[in-house]
Amino acid sequence: MPATTSAPTPASDAPLFILLNAGSGAAETDERRAAIEDVLQAAGRRFHLELLEDPEGIDEQARALAARARDEGGIVVAAGGDGTINAVARQAVEHGCPFGALPQGTFNYFGRTHGIPQHLTDAVHALLRASIRPVQIGTVNGRIFLVNASIGLYPKLLEEREHDKQQYGRSRFVAALSALKTLVLPHRRLRLSLEAEGKSLHLRTSTLFVGNNRLQMEQVGLTGVTPDVADGELSALAPKPVGKLRMLLLMLRGALGKLADTDDLVAFGFRRMTVRTPLYGRRRLKAAVDGEVLHLTTPLQFEALEGKLLLLVPGPDDAVPG
Known part of the structure; x- marks a missing residue:
């Protein structure tokens, strides 16, 4: 922002x-x-x-x-x-x-x-x-992002979306169908330990999404839940452990801009955050940084850098x- x-x-x-x-x-x-x-x-x-x-x-x-x-x-x-x-x-x-x-x-x-x-x-x-x-x-382990960075299910979704776009063409409709397909397939959940703003949080989630873009937060209806990143913060989002049906409903709420109305999502703002995988120690995770899929080693260090x-x-x- x-x-x-x-x-x-x-x-x-x-x-x-x-x-x-x-x-x-x-x-x-x-x-x-x-x-x-x-x-x-x-x-x-x-x-x-x-x-x-x-x-x-x-x-x-x-x-x-x-x-x-x-x-x-x-x-x-x-x-x-x-x-x-x-x-x-x-x-x-x-x-x-x-x-x-x-x-x-x-x-x-x-x-x-x-x-x-x-x-x-x-x-x-x-x-x-x-x-x-x-x-x-925003940065994650020193890597710059302008829009978002994520680990877990979201990088997999991006890989599948790119594959489907190459086969069926580049459109938002193809992107939406590809995302739906990825969500209904089996996927593993992450166990994460987060430290941000002097507080600790333990999560079990399918994906951790960190946003640096007000428009994207507005479109899914989260600007009322997470602080505006214009204040120098990034926004962290993580779905709670839910079944496929509730995950699909969560996706639908996002498409309708109504994520603020659900209890199935953890959301907060931060300037600096450390993410660890307590069960595995140092671990390489697949990450998506502004749409590019790469591998990062935990602990992950997220930071908002103004100006x-x-x-x-x-x-x-x-x-x-x-």
């Missing part, structure tokens, strides 16, 4: 170093590249655009672009979904340079939260007139309601 202070509008001649995810097919990638280049060339703005063709190389490409942005007084920009935006933002934070986003994913929680238009041409125009605002990031990302946000005339 954004902090309340804003920095001045960046220099009008600051060069843009753009990483465009080419994972949507050649024709669509060419169309997106042309849309970006047409606007920037018409505006007379200096820029350098690279295509991300191999996802395995995203960190290396993002690191090189962020270094150039830092050295040349420029701005590093991500054009893609939440995973691409996360990777480039991570390098922007490490290199201390401003960061711009041109969201092109399915849900676009990060872009929508900050009023960035989803239409690519509009987003590029807004970028040219944007101002810099320091915004909050660490220097984000270009649209002005009032360009901002789009989330």
Whole structure:
């Protein structure tokens, strides 16, 4: 979530170093590249655009672009979904340079939260007139996340969703059916010991979800339960041990934005939290960080860091309601 202070509008001649995810097919990638280049060339703005063709190389490409942005007084920009935006933002934070986003994913929680238009041409125009605002990031074991991080069932759900999208197409309908399928299949529960804000909590849960995105919390109806992360906190959510039917009802409540009405969910806000697996000691767990599935070693250390990302946000005339 954004902090309340804003920095001045960046220099009008600051060069843009753009990483465009080419994972949507050649024709669509060419169309997106042309849309970006047409606007920037018409505006007379200096820029350098690279295509991300191999996802395995995203960190290396993002690191090189962020270094150039830092050295040349420029701005590093991500054009893609939440995973691409996360990777480039991570390098922007490490290199201390401003960061711009041109969201092109399915849900676009990060872009929508900050009023960035989803239409690519509009987003590029807004970028040219944007101002810099320091915004909050979350970290888990030092790994940055802008939207959410989780362990347990949710990473499995994301893996199944990606598999199903490749087979049946990328849409919210496919994502919802994939999630439903994952929930009804057998899954193991985690035994966790949490320490946050001087308090301890022992949980048995299918998944632990940590959010850094007000819009996502609003959509499932939890802003009245968990503190607003604009106050410098992250939101922790964990379903209680329930059967499949009640888990499906919990999912339905989330889809309807009514999770605040259920007793089957543990939810609280925090600035720092340690998560341990008491029965196993140090253990590698599958985690999802802004949609990327990876492995992290316990104990997990979550932390909210205010004002660490220097984000270009649209002005009032360009901002789009989330």
